[in-house]
Amino acid sequence: AAEQWRLDSDERHTEVRAARAALPAHGVREELCAMLRAHRAVLVCGETGCGKSTQIPHFLLEEACRAGRGGECSVVVTQPRRIAAISLAERVAAERGGSQAGGTVGYAVRLERKCGPRTKLLFCSTGVLLRRLQSEPTLASVSHVVVDEVHERSLDSDFLLIILRDALKANPALRVVLMSATLDAATFSGYFGGCPVLTVPGRTFPITDHVVEDALEATGWAVRGKPLLRGDAAEAELAGAGEGYSESTRSSLLRLPPDGVCPAGLIAALLSHLDASRPEGHAVLLFLPGVAEIRTLARELALAPAASRWLLLPLHAELPAAEQKRVFAPPPPGVRKVVLATNVAETSLTVADVAIVLDSGRVKLAGYDAAGEYSSLTEGWVSLASRKQRRGRAGRTREGEYWALYSRAVSARMAEHTPPEMQRTPLAGLVLSILSLGLGPPGPFLARALQPPSADAVEESCRSLRLAGALDAADALTPLGAHLARMPLDVRVGKMVLYGALLGCIDPMLTIAAALSTRRSPFLTPFEQRQAADAARKPFTGEHSDHLAYLRAYEGWRGARRAGGGGAGRRFCDEHFLSHVALEELHALREQLSGVLADLGFASSTREAMEGEGEGIASVHHASLVRAIVCAGLYPNVLRARMPDTRFVDTVGGAVEAEDERGIVKFYLAERRAGGRVFL
Known part of the structure; x- marks a missing residue:
């Protein structure tokens, strides 16, 4: 008061x-x-x-x-x-x-x-x-x-x-x-x-709307190659565009990717056009579906003739907070801010100087492959509700422009709303939370949701938790499940950490769990230095295992930092094409997971991890133990290889062993069930 x-x-x-x-x-x-x-x-x-x-x-x-x-x-x-x-x-x-x-x-x-x-x-x-x-x-x-x-x-x-x-x-x-x-x-x-x-009521300033047809017309940029739309699809696309566009624009419209991001060349041409004709202080916000697309487009735009006048800034969930905040600062005089963002910029954020929004119309949504039992990100068109949010970013503080980098015909096909995540993603973690909070059986509880998941989806999640040992036959939490419910990790990754604590192998397992749970890879692969990056990471990849590669990279960085301080850690990253930011984030998550283990009663294991008393993976024996724990944690999503029978062919010199053809080695999930074959 x-x-x-x-x-x-x-x-x-x-x-x-x-x-x-x-x-x-x-x-x-x-x-x-x-x-x-x-x-x-x-x-x-x-x-x-x-x-x-x-x-x-x-x-x-x-x-x-x-x-x-x-x-x-x-x-x-x-x-x-x-x-x-x-x-x-x-x-x-x-x-x-x-x-x-x-x-x-x-x-x-x-x-x-x-x-x-x-x-x-x-x-x-x-x-x-x-x-x-x-x-x-x-x-x-x-x-x-x-x-x-x-x-x-x-x-x-x-x-x-x-x-x-x-x-x-x-x-x-x-x-x-x-x-x-x-x-x-x-x-x-x-x-x-x-x-x-x-x-x-809103305080949105007037916004002028444009579509990709207008971008083609304004820039004169032409799409080369064969038409990707033909027949009825081509007629519908041109009918949606309406009259008043040049033959070059109408022809290019049929050559644009029907389900993908607008070509980088057209985006660069549109940015150059806007940069030359719009006031200097009007920043640009460009929506893209994911981090990979942001990085690829940033490289392409950096080669444009006008690139020296653009300040290209990424904005996505994988960036640390300090880098995310850069988008809110004004650019230097004579430079136009161009923010390349995922859908994190759709809501609750105001970049005050944004007056122009370019929208790819694409988004990556979390999904679930039931046959393969894995989560995935699937790219698709945004909903009309998301489109409205993106458009609104242009008129927050001044009059703005919204450029949809897709056609009127695509806009007419967009869904009203995005399906709720509860109906398209795995529910295993949610089931654990429901049971640990004492909210009753998961099925009836989730049936009270705004738009409930299917009963089959709930049962499939319970089945996977039973296989993981987190639920018993009556779908009650086992002691393992009770621990997993308190860990901010995927169920199988959490199992790896707990097994590591029980088997005296906690230090490497915390590192691997943190590496699998952070959104960024510690390995950098600059487009123009791929061979050098591959050579620099060879010390980490000798065991042909991504998990052990993460572990070796982290331990090398940690050892350099302990011996020579933060500067030595950064030099180690530079020499081996590693991301210092990613490793710092991995380290912070290790500390958080170590605290969770301490709360669960694994105090001695936690001290070992924090004091670095584990022997790492110096010995072959320990590396084998790490592999065994990873396998146990990920089970039953473990593959077994079925090698083909040896075949011989007759030659002038006699019978010789035939070389295997591509695809002849088949992979199956360890647990036999319908659809168990895995294609790599």
Whole structure:
């Protein structure tokens, strides 16, 4: 309360208060507070740019402080992406006069947190709150939970909604606020018993729309080669384009990849055209489906004649926070900022100087191959809801332009919404969480979801957990399953760590588990130095195992850093084409996993890992043990090779052994079942 009184009365804070008051969200402040006094849950539909992600949580904190309930207030805001949680916390902390997050306003995401006992407003990733529920099932110490961007329908957020609906019954003091810019209001309101809906008007500036036909026309760029669309497909594409385009544009339209990213040459030509004709301060945000596409396009754009005037900045979930923050800083004079981003830039982030959005229209979504029993990222077209979010990035702070790098005909075929992740990804980790939280049998519990997964998908996940030894025949948690449920790892990777702890091999297993769980590889392969990179990593690849290669690279880097400090570690990375950032992230995750093991009671194993007393893989015996643990953890997804029978052919000199043909060696899963053959 004293801090809030100081903020309200401090004349130096006048400018910040004025900026906040100018946001559309400020106009619904009193209505929001009144709704939460009368109802347990409220739905906030806010257009892009209305300020809901920063202001709604801030209002809740201010209201409690001014009413003398600041000591009881604890607002937790979940975000689907770590970069959004960090940037929003820092923004709200700045609004409250702090130089950075960590005091009254804080954040907690994987591998990074700035919060403490004084924190009253916590921005966190959804997974952080789910882990908190293991020790606090009813959220007794929380006054408000704000779930932002619920329209994304991630596995964690849909799971959280089921739990929150139950928590509202068990904890009468709890209030829940759901927020999104593209919300199916009736669906979510009905799920929470017909809760009231609060609509916040947007502050989006006018946006001019263009499609790839306009890009071809404006640049005069022509696609070479044979048409990729013929017959009815070609007629539909040209009919969708409409009249008014040159023959060159119409011809090029049929030569563009029908299901892929727009050619780099056209993107470079469009950037050059926009750079020459748009004001200098107008930054460009370019959406691409994944990290590989960002890196490939960045290399191509760096070769363009106008590249010296562009500041190319990547933005994706694999970047460390320090590098992600670069996109918010202004570029040097005479240089145009061009941000190459995945869908992390769709929501909750505002790059203030962006006025031009180029959208590939492509996205990579998590999926599941049931036959092979593995997760995958499948590329496809975005939904219309995601398209709206991407378009809205262009008009957040000024008039903008949106260039869809796909045709009108493609746009007409886009789905309204992306299918919820719960219906397209493995559920094994979710099943473990349900059982560890004591929420009842997984099937009936998940049947209460907003859009439940199929019963077959739930049963398949239970079956895989039984095979892994995490569930018994009655689908109850085994001791192994209880430990795995508390580990922030894939089930099979978690098994590897636990087996390593039991067999006195924890140091290498922590490294391998961290390497498999981080999103970036420690190995760098610069396009122009591939042979040199391959030669430099040979010391790590002698055992023909990716797992042991990760381990050898990390141990080499760790040894160099211990002997000569951080500078020696960086030199080691430079010499062996390793990513220092990736290895630092791997090291941080090892420390986190070591702490989890300590909490589980593996204290001696944890000390060994942290003090580096393990013998590494210096001996053949230890390397064999590492292989055995990896195999045991990944089982039953283990291959066995069936070699072909020896064949002979007659020659002038007599019978000789025939060479095997490609594809003649067949691979099968160790556990025999239908569809068990694996193709490599």
